[in-house]
Amino acid sequence: MSKIKVDLKERSYDIQVGANNLAELGGIIEKNKWGKDVFIITDPIVNELYGDVLRQGLKNLKHCTIEVPRGERNKCLRSAASLYTKLVTHSAHRDSLIVALGGGVIGDLAGFVAATYMRGVDYLQVPTTLLAQVDAAIGGKTGVNHPRCKNMIGAFYQPKLVFSDVQTLTTLPAREICTGLAEVVKYGVIEDADFFKFLEANSKHLNTKAFASPDTLRASLKVWQIIVTESAKIKARVVKEDEREGGLRMILNFGHTIGHTLESLTQYEAYNHGEAVAIGMVAAAKIANRTTNFSAESVARLVELLEKLGLPTKVDGLPIRKVLKALEVDKKVIAGKLKFVLPEKIGKVVIKDDLSLTEIKLALKEIGCK
Numbered sequence: 001m002s003k004i005k006v007d008l009k010e011r012s013y014d015i016q017v018g019a020n021n022l023a024e025l026g027g028i029i030e031k032n033k034w035g036k037d038v039f040i041i042t043d044p045i046v047n048e049l050y051g052d053v054l055r056q057g058l059k060n061l062k063h064c065t066i067e068v069p070r071g072e073r074n075k076c077l078r079s080a081a082s083l084y085t086k087l088v089t090h091s092a093h094r095d096s097l098i099v100a101l102g103g104g105v106i107g108d109l110a111g112f113v114a115a116t117y118m119r120g121v122d123y124l125q126v127p128t129t130l131l132a133q134v135d136a137a138i139g140g141k142t143g144v145n146h147p148r149c150k151n152m153i154g155a156f157y158q159p160k161l162v163f164s165d166v167q168t169l170t171t172l173p174a175r176e177i178c179t180g181l182a183e184v185v186k187y188g189v190i191e192d193a194d195f196f197k198f199l200e201a202n203s204k205h206l207n208t209k210a211f212a213s214p215d216t217l218r219a220s221l222k223v224w225q226i227i228v229t230e231s232a233k234i235k236a237r238v239v240k241e242d243e244r245e246g247g248l249r250m251i252l253n254f255g256h257t258i259g260h261t262l263e264s265l266t267q268y269e270a271y272n273h274g275e276a277v278a279i280g281m282v283a284a285a286k287i288a289n290r291t292t293n294f295s296a297e298s299v300a301r302l303v304e305l306l307e308k309l310g311l312p313t314k315v316d317g318l319p320i321r322k323v324l325k326a327l328e329v330d331k332k333v334i335a336g337k338l339k340f341v342l343p344e345k346i347g348k349v350v351i352k353d354d355l356s357l358t359e360i361k362l363a364l365k366e367i368g369c370k
């Protein structure tokens with residue numbers, strides 16, 4: 001088990017990463033006296049897979065499980081309201097503890113409910129997707145979607161603990177693994193060249209086939225533990241410097257500017273988040289090759305790694321005009337409007353807001369836009 005501290009003064013907490021450790025969480029809750037009664041918020045799929053293991057460890061504590069239907073569209077105020085009602089019905093109070101067991105949707109929603117129920121109750125993040133273990137569960141960004149805008153309503157509210165069991169990754173569909181891997185590659189590019197090399201060297205372990213036999217499973221769980229730990233360290237470091245996203249935290253948006261646009265232009269259907277971010281990172285790398293001296297060899301390494309991990313690096317003929325419109329890039333004015341996180345070398349990025357339209361257009365062409 002590895003432990004990383006998210007250092008935020010009185011709001012500091014640990015991230016614990018282990019394999020097959022879910023049943024130990026109850027003991028940790030008891031030891032820390034975190035809640036007289038525990039409310040597990042989860043979805044039916046995760047509850048079916050991991051609810052019992054978690055509850056085994058909670059034998060000495062009063063606990064109750066509340067399910068929310070799975071999926072992004074349930075990360076909404078209606079779900080939050082229904083959770084408040086259930087918490088009131090079960091007499092949850094200021095000393096209760098909420099445990100968010102699931103992917104980023106559950107983490108964001110349960111975290112938001114924890115931030116607002118009775119003006120804030122303690123909560124733990126128990127992420128069960130790769131994306132949530134390396135990203136969503138860390139940093140205290142909680143919230144729900146507004147019908148017209150994603151993640152529009154929310155609060156910065158830090159958990160007491162992030163508790164990751166990499167064994168839970170073994171039941172994830174291949175595409176969910178891939179979407180998390182895009183964020184993992186992002187960490188290598190923005191902060192840590194050695195970590196990027198580690199990913200290149202271990203890419204064969206990073207797919208669902210590695211879970212098939214006991215030997216490959218053992219080897220891959222060791223690699224996953226390193227990956228979740230190292231990613232968590234990078235995210236924790238960035239969050240420590242910039243808890244409320246005033247500056248440095250922006251580097252986490254590497255690949256996301258164009259990535260978000262691709263997601264929304266294709267109605268969130270053609271690409272999931274990680275796939276769109278993967279293509280967005282390639283576009284940013286190509287822009288960087290012309291503007292920050294990011295070497296052609298580094299661009300090629302990035303593309304090769306993403307492809308090895310099963311992520312797309314190109315789009316299929318999306319019109320450049322539409323992408324630019326969605327990026328809100330005006331023909332003349334770009335400066336000060338659109339900020340791009342661009343690598344200078346693997347492990348180091350800069351933020352640029354003075355790109356020319358030509359530079360963006362060329363990169364869009366190179367990723368397959370027409």
Ligand SMILES: NC(=O)c1ccc[n+]([C@@H]2O[C@H](COP(=O)([O-])OP(=O)(O)OC[C@H]3O[C@@H](n4cnc5c(N)ncnc54)[C@H](O)[C@@H]3O)[C@@H](O)[C@H]2O)c1
Pocket residue numbers: 043045046049070071072075102103104105106108128129130131132135136137138139140141142151168169170171172173176179
């Ligand atoms: N708060 C943040 O800083 C932050 C950062 C990034 C993303 N997010 C949010 O995270 C959300 C996406 O999270 P996600 O990618 O984890 O998706 P998700 O939470 O929708 O989970 C994906 C699917 O996997 C299932 N699942 C979860 N764990 C499983 C397991 N171990 N085995 C099998 N199935 C499992 C879930 O039931 C769900 O159907 C988005 O809403 C996004 O906005 C938040």
